[in-house]
Structures are given as structure tokens and as C-alpha cells.
Amino acid sequence: DQQVKQNSPSLSVQEGRISILNCDYTNSMFDYFLWYKKYPAEGPTFLISISSIKDKNEDGRFTVFLNKSAKHLSLHIVPSQPGDSAVYFCAANRNFGNEKLTFGTGTRLTIIP
Amino acid sequence: DSGVTQTPKHLITATGQRVTLRCSPRSGDLSVYWYQQSLDQGLQFLIQYYNGEERAKGNILERFSAQQFPDLHSELNLSSLELGDSALYFCASSPVVMNTEAFFGQGTRLTVV
Numbered sequence: 080d081q082q083v084k085q086n087s088p089s090l091s092v093q094e095g096r097i098s099i100l101n102c103d104y105t106n107s108m109f110d111y112f113l114w115y116k117k118y119p120a121e122g123p124t125f126l127i128s129i130s131s132i133k134d135k136n137e138d139g140r141f142t143v144f145l146n147k148s149a150k151h152l153s154l155h156i157v158p159s160q161p162g163d164s165a166v167y168f169c170a171a172n173r174n175f176g177n178e179k180l181t182f183g184t185g186t187r188l189t190i191i192p
Numbered sequence: 193d194s195g196v197t198q199t200p201k202h203l204i205t206a207t208g209q210r211v212t213l214r215c216s217p218r219s220g221d222l223s224v225y226w227y228q229q230s231l232d233q234g235l236q237f238l239i240q241y242y243n244g245e246e247r248a249k250g251n252i253l254e255r256f257s258a259q260q261f262p263d264l265h266s267e268l269n270l271s272s273l274e275l276g277d278s279a280l281y282f283c284a285s286s287p288v289v290m291n292t293e294a295f296f297g298q299g300t301r302l303t304v305v
Contacts, residue, residue: 081234115296120298121298122194122198122284122298123235128293168235170235179237179240180294182234182236182237184233
């Protein structure tokens, strides 16, 4: 039962444009959402998070949007840079972090120079 | 560098064997998590320890076990290995029980032949 879904295995975006990565979840008990970035041969690195009491969180070039009614979140990267090429994992947990993280399968983002 | 150290980085072993993966969390972090990433899959939560005590269990097989020692390092023991156990095994740590913004190690790539 995949409770966190990233339906796009890959995405290519031109440098300087906006990258939008999507994530859907099925468990309405999730109340904290995170995005991790992973380079080859490295562990995932925390990028940005959002709690269910918000619908937007921004950190520099990265913005996460949460639509609770649609059980959907998205990560916007603008402008996209070559160093953003990586696999992005969406993750969620319950009880504001007091339970395990459930990860999606990841989206491989390629930024085209 | 996340501050989480995993050894070994690579491990090749035969079916039926037993291996131990080691994780040293970031200095001061009390919580350790183990995740498994099989090919093209998301990160599957295996188990969490907090200050030496088991805190949460995920889809961990009975052939697998883990522990966290008084110095807070953790070991994941995998026994009676099967071909399907080949995967990347990640350890992550965080200061508290809350599984937010956990910091991941580089992973151990296990290949069972």
C-alpha cells in the first residue's frame, strides 16, 4: 500500500525555468510533509518541510505547497539550476513528526543547461 | 557531510549468510532510523531506536534485527540472506524522537549473490 505517491519517475526542465515536482498521499492522518533530495552515492538530504496547518512554505528558491483537500503537495524550484539535478523524495508522517517517515518512490529531476 | 557514518559502504555476500551494518549517528542525536531502498523503490522504514530503546517498527523481516548501544551507535543484522535482500540500507539520525529533518548517512549497498 503506497501511501505516498510520486507518479512522475522523471522530469526534465531547462535551466532557469521552474521545476514542479508533485506528490500525492492517501493517508489523511499525515500532518507533516518533507522533501528530500538525493544525489547518486549519497544519502537523502533534507530540503524543506511543511506542516498541515500551513499551505505554503518558502525557503529561497524552494517553495512547497500543500493542498489538504486534494491530498497533494508540490515542490517548486525557481529558477532551476544544474545542481538541482537529483532524485527528489516526498515524505510524510503523523503526529507532527512523532512517527515514522513514509517516503514516495522519488522523481529524478534533470536540469538541461 | 551529514555527520552520520555508515560502514561498510559496500558489501557483497552469498545467500544464506549473515551480515552486520553499522551506523554512527550525528553527535548528540539520540534517535536512529534504518531504511531500505530496493531498486526503483522508495525508502522503506525498517526500525527506529531512541536512546537505546526500540521506538517504532516498520516492515522489518524476522530475519532482520537491530539494536542501539549505550554509545548510541546502531547495528542492523541481516541473516539468512536472500537475493531479494540486495538493496541500499540507510541509517538516519535526529536529536529527538520526532522524525523530522532526519539526517541520513551515505548508505550501505548490500549485494547478495
